[in-house]
Amino acid sequence: MEREIRPRRSVLYVPGGNPRALDKGRTLPVDGLIMDLEDSVSPDAKSTARQGVVDALAQGGFGRRELAVRINGLDTPWGSDDIASVARAGMDAVVIPKVESAAAVNAVIDALAQAGAPPDMSLWIMAETPRGVMDIDRICAAHPAVAVVVMGTSDLAKVLRLPHPPASAGLAAALGHCLLGARAHGLDILDGVFLDLQDETGFRDACQQGRSMGFDGKTLIHPNQIETANDCFGVSSRAIERAQKIIAAWRQAQQEGRGVTVVDGRLVERLHVDEAERVLALAGAIG
Numbered sequence: 001m002e003r004e005i006r007p008r009r010s011v012l013y014v015p016g017g018n019p020r021a022l023d024k025g026r027t028l029p030v031d032g033l034i035m036d037l038e039d040s041v042s043p044d045a046k047s048t049a050r051q052g053v054v055d056a057l058a059q060g061g062f063g064r065r066e067l068a069v070r071i072n073g074l075d076t077p078w079g080s081d082d083i084a085s086v087a088r089a090g091m092d093a094v095v096i097p098k099v100e101s102a103a104a105v106n107a108v109i110d111a112l113a114q115a116g117a118p119p120d121m122s123l124w125i126m127a128e129t130p131r132g133v134m135d136i137d138r139i140c141a142a143h144p145a146v147a148v149v150v151m152g153t154s155d156l157a158k159v160l161r162l163p164h165p166p167a168s169a170g171l172a173a174a175l176g177h178c179l180l181g182a183r184a185h186g187l188d189i190l191d192g193v194f195l196d197l198q199d200e201t202g203f204r205d206a207c208q209q210g211r212s213m214g215f216d217g218k219t220l221i222h223p224n225q226i227e228t229a230n231d232c233f234g235v236s237s238r239a240i241e242r243a244q245k246i247i248a249a250w251r252q253a254q255q256e257g258r259g260v261t262v263v264d265g266r267l268v269e270r271l272h273v274d275e276a277e278r279v280l281a282l283a284g285a286i287g
Contacts, residue, residue: 128152153192
């Protein structure tokens with residue numbers, strides 16, 4: 001299924017129990033916000049955070065930013081109440097943590113439907129356990145509403161017993177496996193968070209590595225990370241210029257009855273034209 005191209009260069013986690021952070025999200029140059037009811041909210045604050053998120057969504061003012069709410073799992077005391085409260089709150093997507101099976105995805109789908117969620121609401125699934133990573137293909141195929149895979153690298157690194165901070169090599173197999181699973185079903189995929197807010201060079205390196213692997217963007221824990229993520233996962237003027245050049249050369253080749261052409265010494269086929277068209281579409285969506 002062909003999906004709408006949306007920029008997801010930078011997606012910031014916002015604690016649902018922090019009204020000031022929710023309000024600030026309206027002004028940040030971020031592509032998306034994940035309003036979090038799970039890890040960032042203590043058990044005794046779940047109800048208050050849930051209502052705070054619902055109130056923030058009702059107030060609006062987030063512009064074109066993509067809005068998602070990370071609920072607690074249905075196997076927790078709070079998951080069902082989360083769904084009942086946010087199903088009609090007006091966000092774009094529900095983020096399901098620690099997904100380990102297609103059945104878990106469909107359970108959330110059923111609960112959202114019963115709570116009156118709009119039929120076009122998307123699901124973002126988090127790959128953050130070994131079982132979830134191993135079964136990523138079936139999870140991505142569970143329902144057409146699944147639109148994005150979010151890597152939960154902190155939880156995954158913990159259960160894999162990787163040193164802190166985890167070396168990229170320790171997560172490489174899981175990241176690559178989930179990338180394949182997402183792309184096999186036409187889904188976007190977001191890289192995990194970078195926890196050291198003082199290491200700007202390390203964060204840029206992590207973004208560039210994620211981009212080179214094929215990720216569409218990065219999940220963030222602080223507004224100071226937005227600019228770098230937007231830069232690394234964005235579309236440069238040079239990329240736009242090259243995409244336009246490829247498309248123009250291809251059209252000329254088609255008019256002359258040729259199935260391939262050459263741009264700047266490199267062979268160009270239909271697959272390169274498809275990618276060039278996607279680059280221009282993403283640039284337009286960002287703009």
